[in-house]
Amino acid sequence: MFKINDNYLKLPGSYLFSTIGKKVKEFTTNNPDKEIIRLGIGDVTLPLAPVVIDALHGAVDEMADAATFKGYAPDLGYEFLRQAIADNDYKARGAEIAIDEIFISDGAKSDSGNIGDIFAQDNKIAVCDPVYPVYVDTNAMSGRTGEYLVDSQKWSNVIYMPCTAATNFAPELPQETPDIIYLCFPNNPTGSTINKDELQKWVDYALKVGAVIIYDAAYEAYISEDDVPHTIYECEGAKACAIEIRSFSKNAGFTGTRLGFTVVPKELKCGDVELNKLWARRHGTKFNGAPYIIQKAGAAIYTEEGKKQTKEMVAYYMENAKTIREGLAAAGYTVSGGVNAPYIWLKTPDNMTSWEFFDHLLNTANVVGTPGSGFGPSGEGYFRLTAFGTHENTKRAIDRIKSL
């Protein structure tokens, strides 16, 4: 008789966004005259940039002609895209990344989850708390996290690094030594960042204890301050200890277009074994490439015009971030994030729990956000708003909150 992977049965329900959905649905059913404004989910709203649209149409036309038709893509992705990434995302930042250290994928979420495949089950992970749930859930699925403890809302075999007001919403080096450290800067959900000197401390620590850092830089395009690193490879020694995961979702609005990449430097080794070779094998065996037309679309954002247009998109969302941050601060809320990230993290007022504030905001201002406790126990008492709406809706939402 076949047996299932019963680690899946240990997972607590994926309640966060479904619970939000249910609550919003119930509210709209009972209040059909009220107009909801959603600042909850991290999905973009602006259409794809003109340069991307042109590239897509052009690539579709190539697929219509036998002379230019493209079948299976190269395992690692097309060189035109990997070269553009190496030049613009790395060389321009002072980091030398070879094109065969770059693996094109269908997005950062897939890579965040799949990267665990190349590591033994017997590794102890460290994660920020609060955290993007995919890191923990995918490790739980592979049996790496022990048991889920309902009371503490934690897994028994995971090192949690609290990111609270006391730590400026960034993690501190853990007491217990981890094998795999997940870091995400600019951070989802708190919007926090650390500067280059602080990130260098993590790299030095990983090198010292023999840990690997999985560095999620999906929000890199939102960095506005000079001393915040855009890639972990700006730090010395990072190529020997860090894997970096990047996305086209938030800088170019590809949430529904799907493109990302992961960098696995050849210097990153376990004994004699290059992790680059393991990931290449995984990529070549369990994945068959991102679509050619999408890879062409991704390359378009690295042209001069593409850079200009994506910068404008990011600026549009960051204008929203400013509206939210400043508006809430003026209304007396304690806010952070929103300077180098599209996420604003706010302290719930009057000692409300995250969910109490969710209900309060939904019922009184008809605004939907995300309860901080949904991202981990240290998110309790916090709330996330996102900058991905329209200017108009964002302003109206903040005006409503201010007038409460």
Added chain:
Amino acid sequence: MFKINDNYLKLPGSYLFSTIGKKVKEFTTNNPDKEIIRLGIGDVTLPLAPVVIDALHGAVDEMADAATFKGYAPDLGYEFLRQAIADNDYKARGAEIAIDEIFISDGAKSDSGNIGDIFAQDNKIAVCDPVYPVYVDTNAMSGRTGEYLVDSQKWSNVIYMPCTAATNFAPELPQETPDIIYLCFPNNPTGSTINKDELQKWVDYALKVGAVIIYDAAYEAYISEDDVPHTIYECEGAKACAIEIRSFSKNAGFTGTRLGFTVVPKELKCGDVELNKLWARRHGTKFNGAPYIIQKAGAAIYTEEGKKQTKEMVAYYMENAKTIREGLAAAGYTVSGGVNAPYIWLKTPDNMTSWEFFDHLLNTANVVGTPGSGFGPSGEGYFRLTAFGTHENTKRAIDRIKSL
């Protein structure tokens, strides 16, 4: 210190297509005047159908307008596509599959590999020999296959089901009871099929011994004979024991466009646990959907015009299959496949090994095929030719072989 998944180190090199590539490169370097014809790899050559091109352009235009822009897709895939699949691929064949039993993906290769995630490590797999390498390699990566035995070219903990001339290139029920059975019909690499009664025996067997069947039907569109089932769900009881994996690569030429789907019926259970729920959790956690524009392209092939155009593409390739099959038979070769599949499987002449015949064909006819031994030890003494070339090149290749 972090530890790697050392199951990866047990994998023998992925030598097949790289060795072919090296040999071809060496030949062309030494013989710059010779023109090579490639009938080796299973990649398509015809451009995408007009109806697909139109759908792609239309969807790209939607992505250019905020009013019709699409962000994150629904977890399982867009309903318009899942409904078209349920109606056309299943209901029309007498199989009732609900749309929440269909999971849209980026292709059959990803799904073939990733499906292993929802099963315990402690399952014994059975595979055809010869076989599409992804089934075995991905199970090896997850530690399910024991040790690789160089002498026999087999894994110690895998049940191999020989598919040879003696079995009409189809597997027989194994002596040892497996937990997970991989079946692929029409078969890659041999092009063989079994009829509905024969497939029903596999379903009955799986139900009896408590095995699950992973049924790869990527080549379903090439079936020309009436008694060959298009889906395993034509068999009674299959919904309680089988997962079916499908592709848009070969019926619609999507090898570089990337789209597939997997059916996990709710009746398929381990104890009380529905595998559908496990796969839904995996899909929602480690994948973020196929691109909207690609899902629209996929839906286009289910329109009346789309069905007509994809049928014409398949017919074009099957004309090649006929050219190869009949041409080789006339030249005295023993051939099979090519009737319900784009693959022709031929016995190497004069007791040549698969690689000896590869070299012979390359050197004398300048034609590239795939050595049968590359797909498993029972493929030794056989050779695969594919029907995915142009009519002209296919005819020229066969004329060259005939004149040897």
